[in-house]
Amino acid sequence: MKELISLLAEERKDVAIAIALGAVSGLTSIALFAQSGFLISQAALSPPFYTILILTAFLKLFGAVKSSSKYFERLISHRVTFQALSRIREHFFAQLSPLVPQIFTRYRSGDLLSRFVSDVEIIQNFFLRVVYPPLVTAVVFLATVFFTLFFSIWLALVMILGFLLVALVIPALFSERLRRNDVLVRRAAVATEAAEYIAGFRELKLHNQVKQKEQAVQQAQEAYIREQRQVGNVQLWSQTLNASVASLTAFGILAVGAYLVAQGELNGLFLAMLTLVALTSFETAVPIAGVPGHLHESRQALNRLQVVVDEQPPHHYEKLNQASAYSLHVQNVNYLYPEADRFTLKNLDLELIAGTRTALVGASGSGKSTLLQLLAGMAFPTSGDIRVNHQSLTALDPESLWNVMGVQLQTSHFFYGTIRENLAIANPNAQDQELQDALEKAQFIIELDEPVFERGENLSGGEKQRLALARLFLTKKAIYLFDEPFTSLDYQTEKNLTDELWKHSMGSTIVLVSHKLSGLEQMDQIVVLDHGQIVEKGSYEELMTQKGVFYEMKQIESTIL
Numbered sequence: 124m125k126e127l128i129s130l131l132a133e134e135r136k137d138v139a140i141a142i143a144l145g146a147v148s149g150l151t152s153i154a155l156f157a158q159s160g161f162l163i164s165q166a167a168l169s170p171p172f173y174t175i176l177i178l179t180a181f182l183k184l185f186g187a188v189k190s191s192s193k194y195f196e197r198l199i200s201h202r203v204t205f206q207a208l209s210r211i212r213e214h215f216f217a218q219l220s221p222l223v224p225q226i227f228t229r230y231r232s233g234d235l236l237s238r239f240v241s242d243v244e245i246i247q248n249f250f251l252r253v254v255y256p257p258l259v260t261a262v263v264f265l266a267t268v269f270f271t272l273f274f275s276i277w278l279a280l281v282m283i284l285g286f287l288l289v290a291l292v293i294p295a296l297f298s299e300r301l302r303r304n305d306v307l308v309r310r311a312a313v314a315t316e317a318a319e320y321i322a323g324f325r326e327l328k329l330h331n332q333v334k335q336k337e338q339a340v341q342q343a344q345e346a347y348i349r350e351q352r353q354v355g356n357v358q359l360w361s362q363t364l365n366a367s368v369a370s371l372t373a374f375g376i377l378a379v380g381a382y383l384v385a386q387g388e389l390n391g392l393f394l395a396m397l398t399l400v401a402l403t404s405f406e407t408a409v410p411i412a413g414v415p416g417h418l419h420e421s422r423q424a425l426n427r428l429q430v431v432v433d434e435q436p437p438h439h440y441e442k443l444n445q446a447s448a449y450s451l452h453v454q455n456v457n458y459l460y461p462e463a464d465r466f467t468l469k470n471l472d473l474e475l476i477a478g479t480r481t482a483l484v485g486a487s488g489s490g491k492s493t494l495l496q497l498l499a500g501m502a503f504p505t506s507g508d509i510r511v512n513h514q515s516l517t518a519l520d521p522e523s524l525w526n527v528m529g530v531q532l533q534t535s536h537f538f539y540g541t542i543r544e545n546l547a548i549a550n551p552n553a554q555d556q557e558l559q560d561a562l563e564k565a566q567f568i569i570e571l572d573e574p575v576f577e578r579g580e581n582l583s584g585g586e587k588q589r590l591a592l593a594r595l596f597l598t599k600k601a602i603y604l605f606d607e608p609f610t611s612l613d614y615q616t617e618k619n620l621t622d623e624l625w626k627h628s629m630g631s632t633i634v635l636v637s638h639k640l641s642g643l644e645q646m647d648q649i650v651v652l653d654h655g656q657i658v659e660k661g662s663y664e665e666l667m668t669q670k671g672v673f674y675e676m677k678q679i680e681s682t683i684l
C-alpha cells in the first residue's frame with residue numbers, strides 16, 4: 124500500500140487539482156439548488172424585479188461553473204488514474220522481469236496474466252473510488268454544515284447525524300462482507316482454466332476430453348459470477364440504504380425546519396433552500412458506500428502482485444566482466460524444484476574450462492536439462508554456486524550473461540509473423556543477406572517473407588530446430604549451451620549441422636546435452652549423470668578405457684543400432 128501511495132504521490136499536483144475541482148463542482152451543485160429554492164420562495168413574495176434578475180444571474184453563473192468544474196475534474200482525475208496505472212504496470216513489470224523464467228514453475232500462465240492485466244487494472248480504482256470520494260465529500264459536508272449553522276444549530280445537527288450514518292455507519296455495516304469478497308481469486312481461476320483449455324485444445328480433442336475441460340472452465344466461471352453477484356448485491360444494498368438515509372435526512376431537515384418556522388425561529392424563505400442543500404450535498408456522499416469494497420479489492424490486488432514479486436530476494440546484479448573466453452565452475456550444487464519433494468541435482472562439482480566442449484549424457488530424467496538451465500542462469504541453485512570466470516552467476520545481471528551466451532533449449536518459441544521477424548530477435552540489425560546465410564548454414568531453404576504461425580504451428584519439428592539454429596548462427600557467442608538440438612533431424616542433416624555448429628562455435632565454451640552417444644569423440648569432456656549426480660566424467664578415450672557406465676551405455680546403443 125505504501126508503494127501505491129508513493130506512486131500516486133508522484134501525481135500529487137493533479138491529485139490536488141482533481142480534489143479541488145471535485146469540491147468546487149460539489150459545492151456549486153449545492154449552490155445551484157440552494158439558489159433555485161431561494162428563488163422560488165422569493166418569487167412567491169413578488170420581490171422587486173432586480174432581485175429576480177440578480178438571483179437568475181447567479182443561477183446561470185453556478186450552472187456554468189458546475190459544468191465546467193465537473194468536466195475538468197473528470198479530465199484530471201482520469202488522467203491521474205491512467206498515469207498511475209501506467210506507472211504501476213511499469214513498476215510491477217520491472218520487478219517481475221528478473222524473475223522469469225523461474226516464476227513459471229510457481230504460477231500458471233493464466234494466473235500470471237490475470238495478475239498482470241486485471242489485478243493491475245483494479246488498482247486504478249484506488250484513487251477514483253477509494254481516495255477521492257471521502258476527501259471531496261468531507262470538504263463539501265464541512266462547507267454545508269458550516270452554511271447550515273448560520274440558520275440553525277438544530278438543522279446542522281440533523282445534517283451531521285445524516286452524514287455520520289452515510290459516511291461511517293452504513294459503510295461499516297457492509298464492510299465485513301465486502302472484505303470477504305474473492306472476486307479477484309475467482310477471476311484468476313477462470314483465466315487459468317481458460318488458458319490451459321486453449322493451449323491444450325488439440326490434446327483434449329484427441330483424447331475426447333474437451334467436454335470435461337469445458338466443464339472445469341464453466342465451473343470456474345460460475346463460481347466467479349456467483350461471487351460477483353453476491354458482492355454486487357451487498358454493494359447495491361449498501362448504496363440503497365445510503366441513498367435512503369440521504370433522502371430521510373432531507374426530510375428531517377424539512378420537518379425540523381418547518382417546526383422552527385412555526386416557532387418563529389427560522390425565516391420560511393430559507394426552508395426550501397435548506398432542504399435542497401441537504402438533498403444535493405448527500406449526492407456526493409453516495410459513492411462512499413463503495414469505498415470499503417474498492418479498498419478491499421485494491422488491497423487484495425496489491426497483495427496478489429506483491430507475493431509474485433516477493434518470490435525471490437532482490438539480487439544486486441553485477442555486470443559480467445568482459446573477457447575473450449569464459450570458464451564455468453559448478454561448485455557443490457544442489458537443486459530442488461519449487462514444490463518438489465526431492466532434489467533433482469545433488470552435490471554437483473564440475474569444471475568447464477574456457478574454450479572446451481563438454482557433453483552431458485545420462486538416462487532420461489537424470490537432470491541434464493536442469494543443469495543446463497542453471498548454467499544458463501534461468502534458475503538458481505538451491506545451494507552451492509555456479510561461477511562464470513569466478514563471478515557468481517547468482518549475482519550477475521542476466522542480460523550481461525546472455526550477451527555472451529547462446530542457448531538452444533529442447534523447444535524454442537516462434538512468434539506469429541515471418542521467418543525474417545523470427546530471425547531478427549537474435550540480431551535485429553542483421554541485413555537480409557546475413558539472415559539468408561544463417562538459414563543456409565542451418566540447411567533451411569525458405570524465403571524470409573514466408574509466414575510463421577503462432578508457436579510455429581506451420582513448421583515441422585526439424586524445421587523449427589533448424590530455424591532455432593539459424594538464430595544462433597546470426598551471432599558469435601563465447602559460451603554455447605545446447606539441449607539436444609538435433610532430435611528431429613535425419614542422420615545426414617544432423618551430421619552436416621553438427622560440423623557447421625562446431626565451425627561456428629570454434630574457441631567458445633560449449634555444453635551439449637545429448638541422448639545419442641555417437642560423435643562424442645569430438646568432445647573434450649563427457650559427464651555422465653544419474654539420478655541428479657555425476658557418476659562419471661572424462662574424455663571419450665578415458666571413459667571407454669575405464670569401461671564404466673559410459674562404456675556400458677555405448678555397448679547398449681551399438682547393440683540396438
Ligand SMILES: Nc1ncnc2c1ncn2[C@@H]1O[C@H](COP(=O)(O)OP(=O)(O)OP(=O)(O)O)[C@@H](O)[C@H]1O
Nearest residue numbers: 228460461463467486487488489490491492493494
Ligand atoms: N519444473 C519442474 N518441476 C518439478 N520437477 C521437474 C521440473 N522439471 C523437471 N523436473 C524433474 O527433474 C528431473 C530431471 O529433469 P530433466 O529435464 O533435467 O532431466 P533430463 O535428464 O534432461 O531428461 P530428458 O533426457 O528426458 O530430457 C525429472 O525427474 C523431472 O521430473
